[in-house]
Amino acid sequence: MGMNYYKITLIFIFLLAGSSISLCQVEGESKVTSIKLIKPSGTEESGERNVRDTAPPRIKIISPQLDSTSTAHLSASSIYLMGRITDDSGIQSFSINDAIITPDENGFFQHSYSLAEGLNVFKIDLSDNLANSSTNFIYLINDAANPTIATGDEFDYKGDFYGLIIGIDNYIDPDIVDLDHPITDATLLYSTLVGNYMFEPENITLLKDPTRADVIRNLDILSYKLTPNDNLLIFYAGHGYWDEEKETGYWFPSDAEQFSSVNWIRNSTIQDFVDDINTRHTLLISDACFAGSIFKTRGAFQDASIAVNKLYSLSSRKAMTSGTFLEEVPDRSVFIEYFLKRLLDNEKKYISSGELYNSFREAVLNNSPNIPQYGVIQDTGDEGGEFIFIKR
Template sequence: MKNLSLTPFFILLCLSFVKAQEVDISGKWTGNSYFLGTQIFTEYELHQEGNSVIGFGTTKNGSDSSKFRLVGEIKGQKIFLKGVEYVYKVGKGCLSKAEFTYSNSGSMATINGRWKGTMELTTCPPGVAGRVDLFHKKELMVAEPVAQSGTSPQMLQSIHKDDFEGTELVNALADRKYYALIIAVEDYNSPDIQDLDNPAHDAVSLSKTLNEHYTFEKENTLLLHNPNRSEIITAFDELASKVKERDNLLIFYAGHGIWDERLQQGFWLPSDATLDSKAQWLSNSTIRDYVGGIDSKHTLLITDACFSGSIFKERAVFNNSKAILEMYKLPSRRAMTSGALKTVPDKSVFIQYLNKNLARNTHPLLSAEQLFQSFKVAVINNSPNGQVPQYGPIGQVGDEGGDFIFLKRGSR
């Protein structure tokens, strides 16, 4: 009789344990939070490891919006989350702590609870609070495309379902603009400066690759063919007023470059440049000023010109690999050049391999450093004069150790 009386209790314990283990909050949660009668669209992207939780939250209310990093833990059916830092904030808002109760009816999972401020300086003030009601948005299962008869298309590699950071970054980048300024100078007004054969072809080829394979829209891509100095400066000024701090900018220059030993300064030569006067030359210091003054998240400068390596504060190749998400968090101002302080050939193997590796990349996310490392050796081995391409930070213009990230079309 004594054993029989213990049996239901034992079964109850087992069922409670199983139920607790069923709490799985990884994924996207969508709903609303409330403050003083105002309904605020709220979305969480969460990743659970055991009882620990990390993720990001997004809120939108009219012109006010924010995105913030979340950390927390699970205790039984209770979920405790805290906003720890902003990714961005536009308008009003404050970080808070929240306590949720998890429920799963089978067809839908929900987390319901309250957010509140605390005595901590980093959160909303004490007494500020409201409800949060979120439901689980099930992920869509996407089938692999079936090749048409007689074709074998190149497939885009997908982000693994457990790669939370990769998925989060793809989603974040898809909502940001990519701008490109592509400059090609091959026909010079001065008879003293030799015309070039390939910059325009190289520029058009790169522009096409960025538009077709990556998220550079045509309306945000400006191609300048044989511009003079004034036209280049005007393009920089327009970018400075257009590009926002959440956007990314790529600048490409193909044309003549020259090094002034006395001034210890490198220059681009626009189409109206002359050799007997520097009035129409474009100095590296001017280029650096614009790169530093354009308020982008990341700016990547790619130059295919003689002495283009002089743009660097230091000429050593940057070689510090980090996770792509970590590289994107920090602002960057970086340059990729066809060589250091030497002449480079008109028919550029640098742009040939750069464009080739951009086009054949199948990864959703590609850092500029990964791109550079993928073709650096090929340029060295196939250059007729042993040119060594360079990659690294541009000095004194706000680089904080991040990197430019290319987002492949069709990644989301």
């Protein structure tokens, strides 16, 4: 019998601490080619031991703001319940008061509910793909019978609050690095504005990974739709670029190409739209590299002590940016973190954009290498007023 034709298959099975190890040898070879650990549950793992996820999904309520007992006091006939759920293994089911809720791809959800006077209880059931589950309760106390008495600082305003919220994580051009956080930041801002301030969902557009055409189209729609009594907030989070030779800044939409500027959006284009959209107040917030290039000159800080009525009565065209025109900013933004925190923590009925900026500027300076900016967008019709955030 010729030795060259021997085919040997050896399989050794050992029971070690409740697990089995299989050493599999390929026919005609004399070395082990694979080692697999088979856990008692029947699942296999190769290499390092995996730790089973035993935690239920996590939920964070963005609006309304709850105290440590999961309670909020309100004076409203209806609310937008907004939040985010996360889980390492994925969400299997999610319901509020036994009604199925479908979150978006990043785990955010929002739903409108009518409130009765007094106590309103919301039961939230969550389970993940590994059958870990939890039930949570939140308590909303509607004090509609005792509404807040207006103070001398109240003012009558006309018009609506609009928003164009842009977040770009993914770029078509493989030469442009994708980002992880802009869409999450944009969604958090959207939820904060709708849930806590006088922005109605139908008046805010949230663009996720838009192309240049998407951005321009939505700005164009706003230029025809808004009136001189309306207020507009534009937010951009994504890549930015400063061309030193041309002294021009750009936003990068999702279809931007590294070696062609055909789909880049010039700062001057944004400035033209800010000028053309005939609002009472327009506030541009840019969280991108070289975002400060939107300013033609360094903007002077507004005195936050000026009466809200005065600030609102004068038109404004201002911008708030995460850095100067020379600075790059990280993917995980300290600027937007503190901006959102101040919006959520704010207890004032009215807060101007200048006062809001001054409330977190130092925190950004102390916790990042960037220098946030706030000032006038030159040559767009600013008269010295301020965008006013009005709480629900």
